[in-house]
Amino acid sequence: MHRESEYRYQDFEQGKVPGVETGIEVRKTICSICNPLSHCGVDAYVKNGMVVKVEGTKENPHSEGTLCSKGNANRQYIYHKDRIRTPLIRKGDRESGHFVPISWKEALDFAASRFLKIKEESGPEAVVFYAGFPKWMRPFLKRLAHSFGSPNYCTESSTCFRASFMACALTYGAMGPADFKRANCLLVWSTNPFYTNTTLARNIIKARERGLKIIDVGPLITPMTAHADIHLRIRPGTSGALALSMANVIITEGLYDNEFVQNYTLGFEEYRAYVAGFSPGVAEEITGVSAEKIVQAARLYATTKPAAMMNSASPTTHHTNGLQNHRAIVMLVGLTGNYDVAGGNPVVPPAYLYQQSPGLVTREPEFEEPRSWNEMAPRIGQDVHPAWCRVVPEAQAMYLPFQIESGKPYPVRGMLGFGLNYRMWPGQDFMAASLKKLDFLVTTDIFMTDTTRLSDLVLPACTSFERSELKFYPEQHVIWTQPVIRPLWESRSDAEIIFDLANRMVPHDDLMQKGYEACIDWMLEPTRLTLKELKKYPAGYTVKSAKAPPFQKYKKNGFATPSGKMEFASTILRETGYDALPVYKEPKLSPRSTPETAKDFPLILTTGSRLPMFVHSRTFRLEWTRSLRPDPMVDINPQDARTRGIAQEDWVSLSTSRNAIRVKANLTEIVPPGVVNMYHDYPEASVNQLIEADYRDPVSGFPGFKSLLCEVKKLTEGNA
Amino acid sequence: MKTPQLGFSFDLSRCSGCMACMSACFDQNDMPGDGSTFRHVSRIETGTYPAVSIRYVSLACMHCSDAPCVTVCPNEAISKTAENGIVVVDRDRCIGCHACATACPFGAPQFPEGSFMRKCDFCVARVTQGLEPACVRTCPTKALGFGPIEKLTEEKAKAASVKIVLSFNPNLTAPG
Numbered sequence: 001m002h003r004e005s006e007y008r009y010q011d012f013e014q015g016k017v018p019g020v021e022t023g024i025e026v027r028k029t030i031c032s033i034c035n036p037l038s039h040c041g042v043d044a045y046v047k048n049g050m051v052v053k054v055e056g057t058k059e060n061p062h063s064e065g066t067l068c069s070k071g072n073a074n075r076q077y078i079y080h081k082d083r084i085r086t087p088l089i090r091k092g093d094r095e096s097g098h099f100v101p102i103s104w105k106e107a108l109d110f111a112a113s114r115f116l117k118i119k120e121e122s123g124p125e126a127v128v129f130y131a132g133f134p135k136w137m138r139p140f141l142k143r144l145a146h147s148f149g150s151p152n153y154c155t156e157s158s159t160c161f162r163a164s165f166m167a168c169a170l171t172y173g174a175m176g177p178a179d180f181k182r183a184n185c186l187l188v189w190s191t192n193p194f195y196t197n198t199t200l201a202r203n204i205i206k207a208r209e210r211g212l213k214i215i216d217v218g219p220l221i222t223p224m225t226a227h228a229d230i231h232l233r234i235r236p237g238t239s240g241a242l243a244l245s246m247a248n249v250i251i252t253e254g255l256y257d258n259e260f261v262q263n264y265t266l267g268f269e270e271y272r273a274y275v276a277g278f279s280p281g282v283a284e285e286i287t288g289v290s291a292e293k294i295v296q297a298a299r300l301y302a303t304t305k306p307a308a309m310m311n312s313a314s315p316t317t318h319h320t321n322g323l324q325n326h327r328a329i330v331m332l333v334g335l336t337g338n339y340d341v342a343g344g345n346p347v348v349p350p351a352y353l354y355q356q357s358p359g360l361v362t363r364e365p366e367f368e369e370p371r372s373w374n375e376m377a378p379r380i381g382q383d384v385h386p387a388w389c390r391v392v393p394e395a396q397a398m399y400l401p402f403q404i405e406s407g408k409p410y411p412v413r414g415m416l417g418f419g420l421n422y423r424m425w426p427g428q429d430f431m432a433a434s435l436k437k438l439d440f441l442v443t444t445d446i447f448m449t450d451t452t453r454l455s456d457l458v459l460p461a462c463t464s465f466e467r468s469e470l471k472f473y474p475e476q477h478v479i480w481t482q483p484v485i486r487p488l489w490e491s492r493s494d495a496e497i498i499f500d501l502a503n504r505m506v507p508h509d510d511l512m513q514k515g516y517e518a519c520i521d522w523m524l525e526p527t528r529l530t531l532k533e534l535k536k537y538p539a540g541y542t543v544k545s546a547k548a549p550p551f552q553k554y555k556k557n558g559f560a561t562p563s564g565k566m567e568f569a570s571t572i573l574r575e576t577g578y579d580a581l582p583v584y585k586e587p588k589l590s591p592r593s594t595p596e597t598a599k600d601f602p603l604i605l606t607t608g609s610r611l612p613m614f615v616h617s618r619t620f621r622l623e624w625t626r627s628l629r630p631d632p633m634v635d636i637n638p639q640d641a642r643t644r645g646i647a648q649e650d651w652v653s654l655s656t657s658r659n660a661i662r663v664k665a666n667l668t669e670i671v672p673p674g675v676v677n678m679y680h681d682y683p684e685a686s687v688n689q690l691i692e693a694d695y696r697d698p699v700s701g702f703p704g705f706k707s708l709l710c711e712v713k714k715l716t717e718g719n720a
Numbered sequence: 721m722k723t724p725q726l727g728f729s730f731d732l733s734r735c736s737g738c739m740a741c742m743s744a745c746f747d748q749n750d751m752p753g754d755g756s757t758f759r760h761v762s763r764i765e766t767g768t769y770p771a772v773s774i775r776y777v778s779l780a781c782m783h784c785s786d787a788p789c790v791t792v793c794p795n796e797a798i799s800k801t802a803e804n805g806i807v808v809v810d811r812d813r814c815i816g817c818h819a820c821a822t823a824c825p826f827g828a829p830q831f832p833e834g835s836f837m838r839k840c841d842f843c844v845a846r847v848t849q850g851l852e853p854a855c856v857r858t859c860p861t862k863a864l865g866f867g868p869i870e871k872l873t874e875e876k877a878k879a880a881s882v883k884i885v886l887s888f889n890p891n892l893t894a895p896g
Binding site for chain 2: 014015016017053054055056065066067068069070071072073074075076194195198199201202205221223225226233612613622623624625626627628630637638639668669670672673
């Protein structure tokens with residue numbers, strides 16, 4: 001036993017209250033552990049140049065003084081022993097993991113010269129520019145890629161939101177998020193904001209208290225479900241059939257918006273004929289949701305005005321038929337006349353980095369694309385995913401390992417990765433093996449990871465507490481953060497690294513040569529905000545004069561689709577050889593589509609839904625978050641556990657025809673019988689190795705992470 | 721005059737089990753991350769498929785009026801403060817015997833890194849300076865609150881009566 005050190009004891013007794021007595025000063029920043037829809041305001045308590053505590057910034061109108069379980073662990077994130085301290089160059093082969101420190105100048109000169117050499121020998125497209133989490137450096141990295149001449153800028157969004165974006169783009173040109181504050185009914189289609197976007201969750205409770213009706217769709221019981229009037233508990237992967245059946249009810253009962261359908265849509269008759277095959281009885285067979293509930297939900301959504309639809313980035317698109325399923329879902333918005341109306345799904349263009357801030361728009365898209373696509377080679381996988389390339393302004397990263405392997409239609413030789421994690425790919429070992437084949441791999445990260453260890457050169461990035469970045473919030477609040485502590489060791493901000501590479505790799509790009517802050521000011525120009533002004537407001541500035549765009553803009557401008565209309569039958573999908581209608585197909589592996597496989601693997605495996613303390617692989621290394629759920633656990637219904645002789649926290653094997661992992665059983669009603677749910681990124685039990693590399697949606701290229709087949713068996717070893 | 725007593729309030733319908741309260745507490749109290757925690761979040765499942773309800777409960781030291789830990793401590797290391805009724809531990813007096821842990825029905829006493837007893841002190845240093853306890857401040861759904869017990873009880877009664885009134889008049893729930 002020991003008493004705590006004097007320093008800790010003293011702070012603890014004084015409650016870390018800021019002031020002269022404690023020597024603690026409060027400085028403002030943001031948390032960027034999770035996605036750009038959150039990025040909560042942070043009050044960093046700083047003493048002697050060290051962060052001693054964090055809490056939410058009260059005056060941030062988005063996060064309102066709150067932080068989640070991840071955000072509160074920022075201190076362990078910043079001061080973690082695994083942080084990369086200096087640039088590192090590999091000595092020995094890729095398996096060796098042996099690195100030695102080098103100076104920044106040497107590292108940057110070396111990286112730039114190798115990339116320029118590959119460009120000279122094989123063309124700029126042979127170099128890939130990749131951005132994972134966090135996303136904040138993306139505009140600069142994409143600019144660097146396109147200035148360099150490579151069309152192969154790609155991101156983690158290739159398995160995050162780009163498929164749902166694509167479904168909306170093909171159908172409407174663009175669709176906005178749920179305006180539930182003004183809605184009377186909210187259709188929540190497989191999303192749990194309570195663990196991913198707590199501001200939304202807080203506001204949903206508020207809206208619920210004034211009488212908002214909620215329909216929750218999804219196989220799992222999440223905290224969202226407790227707030228719903230109706231829960232449609234579908235079998236994973238069958239969203240499309242449910243949506244088509246709701247459309248069947250809405251059309252049959254004449255509950256659709258006839259004026260909208262007649263004047264602003266393409267292919268309604270084809271669609272009507274197709275959905276006629278999805279009576280509630282048929283859909284009950286497919287989805288497992290009773291016909292009665294389907295009718296009830298369809299009527300509630302179609303007759304309560306206005307009604308909003310809330311989607312997530314990927315639960316509906318991580319299926320082998322995900323793109324078409326998601327199209328079927330979002331078509332309900334137009335069908336019921338809730339497109340671009342108050343209280344429905346209004347269309348607001350993003351201000352900056354995917355985040356909307358009504359009335360504020362930056363020149364981010366123009367900044368990112370200094371060169372037209374025609375001046376560059378086809379993107380990686382362009383012949384395989386032609387529809388993707390028609391609407392998504394980046395390459396499909398999921399196809400990357402296949403092109404590295406085949407070298408067709410051209411070789412991929414070099415890669416500059418930020419926050420690259422090969423475990424994100426289905427069949428992760430295939431992606432790891434592909435990375436090893438590259439001639440030159442540079443990774444930038446905060447921590448040393450399994451992926452950085454495969455690199456030729458590793459560059460240390462700093463955290464959000466140690467840098468400056470631009471952030472917009474939907475409350476028309478803008479912040480230019482200022483470092484609250486100096487970058488630790490020799491780490492630097494990702495943006496600085498990119499601009500230093502730009503000096504060497506794209507000297508012809510005049511704007512980039514002016515530097516980071518000049519580029520931010522260039523993008524800010526239409527908002528009339530300047531960094532000079534924003535720097536005066538460390539906690540951010542609310543633009544009171546910003547005016548939200550009008551509703552029903554399609555009446556004047558049409559839709560940004562080839563026909564200028566909302567497309568029930570997609571012109572682009574037809575032209576690229578896919579089904580024009582949102583045709584429903586079973587998951588490639590399911591008890592219905594592959595009954596033979598289901599004999600050995602009778603359970604449906606769904607992966608990747610969120611736990612509150614983790615976001616992908618990001619907070620596993622922190623004791624505070626890890627201690628909240630230390631062991632990898634598979635959620636299994638008590639009925640399924642009983643028939644397998646499995647008790648709570650027994651060690652079990654979770655297996656597919658590809659591979660198996662060792663995890664603990666978590667007996668819970670969160671999952672229905674027949675379905676098991678596994679969080680995706682426990683380092684010692686990474687579930688993506690159970691999934692074939694080509695288990696993907698042919699249209700979007702997205703992996704079928706959320707519906708395949710598996711079995712769970714009790715292990716003899718390790719159990720009492 | 722009655723002794724003032726501070727307490728936490730907890731709204732079961734708002735808690736999502738996100739454990740932000742636990743990690744805020746870790747950060748506030750420099751906890752080692754070894755599983756010891758002043759606050760516990762539990763999942764409560766009732767029923768079986770398909771009729772199921774899942775709720776989450778967040779509990780810390782209740783700062784009991786007649787605290788069993790105070791009674792059983794053999795070395796008078798635990799006491800209630802006169803100013804606000806918070807149960808506090810004097811770690812210089814604690815001998816690490818775990819008697820308090822045996823007596824507490826809520827699992828409040830903790831022994832981080834096998835050391836002397838520590839527990840929730842209601843962030844009393846913060847509260848006396850006009851700040852909220854760290855767990856209350858961070859709660860993303862505002863399920864946690866704090867204040868003098870009498871005031872919390874009053875607010876609870878008021879909220880319940882508003883709910884009853886609203887249930888009689890649907891117009892009041894229509895959006896403005």
